[in-house]
Structures are given as structure tokens and as C-alpha cells.
Amino acid sequence: MLIHVPQLLTLDKINECRKILEVAPWVDGKTTAGHQSAELKNNLQLPPDCEESLFLGQTISQALKSNPTAFSASLPKTILPPMFNCYQNSGHFGNHIDNAIRHHSLTNTYMRTDVSCTVFLTNPDEYEGGELIIEDTYGTHSVKLPAGDAILYPSTSLHQVTPVTRGARISSFFWIQSFIQSDAQRRMMFELDQSIQSLTQQLGNNHDDVVKLTGLYHNLLRQWSDM
CATH class of the missing domain: 4.10.860 (DNA Excision Repair, Uvrb; Chain A)
Structure with missing residues (x-):
């Protein structure tokens, strides 16, 4: 089930996020990837434990919990702290399926990933390429949404981010363990x-x-x- 959530973040929240991300300590995304993902991944990412990532992650988690559509679609039991990435200069992420189990650093526990979420923080006209391509039982879907919008999809889905050939694509991504696994x-x-x-x-x-x-x-x- 793919669910588009319009305006998960308000314009004020988007501007706040972007202002903070402009001066945040971006690092090579491979440093936070597993062995297989590192071979497919070419982007920048915020360290999950940096101050900026933790602060903005709380903002996005609260927005998801407060949004009736997002909450109903995901029925969140546990939300992994949102992370942030930037694709530019032909940056991309090849076809992959998200890890089934991930470590929750704030609670030092492990959680199952049922639902994946991407929140777009740049508008489609700010970059070329960078489509999120999701394959599920209903076919292949190309997703490129306005800043502040989110897409929820099953973590079992094969997906990729196509190369960004102009500008920069900045987004938040995270996983949810739902009260309902299926x-x-x-x-x-x-x-x-x-x-x-x-x-x-x-x-x-x-x-x-x-x-x-x-x-x-x-x-x-x-x-x-x-x-």
C-alpha cells in the first residue's frame, strides 16, 4: 500500500528544516550503510546521532503522529528516529529492499521495519532526476513530491532513487514498526x-x-x- 500524505510538514516547518540542514555536518552516506547497501549508495547523509538530526527527527515524528492520514495508514507502534539524506552530482541509491530489523539507538532496542517513509524537503523543480522508484504487487511507481509531502510504502518493497543530475534532492527517511505487521x-x-x-x-x-x-x-x- 502506497499512501501519499500531502503537507505532512507545514511551510514554516519546511523552512526551519532547510535552514538547519544548510549548516548541518553532512557525511558520506556509505558510512551509515550496511555492506550490500554501501555498494549501491552514493549520497550524503547526516550522522543519526548529531544534534541537528535528532532535533529535526523529533519534529517529523511528531508530525506523523499528529497527521490523521499518516497515522491511520501506518498505525505506528515504534518510529525509528528519522534520518536525512542529500542526493546531488549524480548521487543515487540502487535497487534494494530495506533491512527487516533495525537498531533503535535512543531505546537500545531492535524493531521490525514494516513501513518505510520518505518526507521530501526540496521541491521537484529544484532538481532533476531523484525519483523514488517503488516496485510492489501493483506495479512500478515513480514518486517525486512537493516539499513537505510524504510517501508511505511497505518496507518489503524493492525501491531505488534515480541519479540526481541537477540541483540537490534533500529528504528525510525512516521506518515504522506498525501495530499490524501485514x-x-x-x-x-x-x-x-x-x-x-x-x-x-x-x-x-x-x-x-x-x-x-x-x-x-x-x-x-x-x-x-x-x-
Whole structure:
């Protein structure tokens, strides 16, 4: 399930992020990659434990938790602190699938990666190339979104970032362990939640059908959730 989340970050937050990132301590992205990824990766990245990365990561994590669409689509149990990368001068990241298990440095625990998220911090007209290409059971999708928008997709997906031939593509990326591991079940829960929200606007919170569907949603969540 690919979900486009428009304006996850407000314009003020985007400008704040970009101002901080202009003077941040960027390093070669290979220093934070695994053995296989390092061979495919050609970009710059912020050290995950630097002050700028931690501060901006909190901003983005809070934005995701506060956004109804993003929260409903991911049902986040654990959010890995967001990281930041920059692609320029033909920088790219070849086809790969994200690691299934990642270390959460702030809690010194490990988490399963169910949902991957990219938040774009530069607009499409600021660079050429740099499309996020995602392959899933429904085909191949090319993603290049306005600054502040986010894309959520299953971490099981094969994906890549094409070479940036002009300008710079700056984004945040991170992973979520969902309360529901199955992408198919998350999709059904998301569609059910969207229907409930639509019916609530039409009929009100106390309508019998809204109450019944809300009960169904929470009973399915009890049955499928990974606690």
C-alpha cells in the first residue's frame, strides 16, 4: 500500500528544516550503510546521532503522529528516529529492499521495519532526476513530491532513487514498526477507517452504522495487532 500524505510538514516547518540542514555536518552516506547497501549508495547523509538530526527527527515524528492520514495508514507502534539524506552530482541509491530489523539507538532496542517513509524537503523543480522508484504487487511507481509531502510504502518493497543530475534532492527517511505487521491487513484497516471518517461527516458520530463500523474496526485491531 502506497499512501501519499500531502503537507505532512507545514511551510514554516519546511523552512526551519532547510535552514538547519544548510549548516548541518553532512557525511558520506556509505558510512551509515550496511555492506550490500554501501555498494549501491552514493549520497550524503547526516550522522543519526548529531544534534541537528535528532532535533529535526523529533519534529517529523511528531508530525506523523499528529497527521490523521499518516497515522491511520501506518498505525505506528515504534518510529525509528528519522534520518536525512542529500542526493546531488549524480548521487543515487540502487535497487534494494530495506533491512527487516533495525537498531533503535535512543531505546537500545531492535524493531521490525514494516513501513518505510520518505518526507521530501526540496521541491521537484529544484532538481532533476531523484525519483523514488517503488516496485510492489501493483506495479512500478515513480514518486517525486512537493516539499513537505510524504510517501508511505511497505518496507518489503524493492525501491531505488534515480541519479540526481541537477540541483540537490534533500529528504528525510525512516521506518515504522506498525501495530499490524501485514500490509494487506493494514490496507483493509486504512480503507475501513477512511470509510468511517466519511460516514461520520455525513451521518454523525452516533449513527448506528457509524457505531457498528467503529466497533468492527477496533475488534479487528484487537485481533490483528502485534502487542
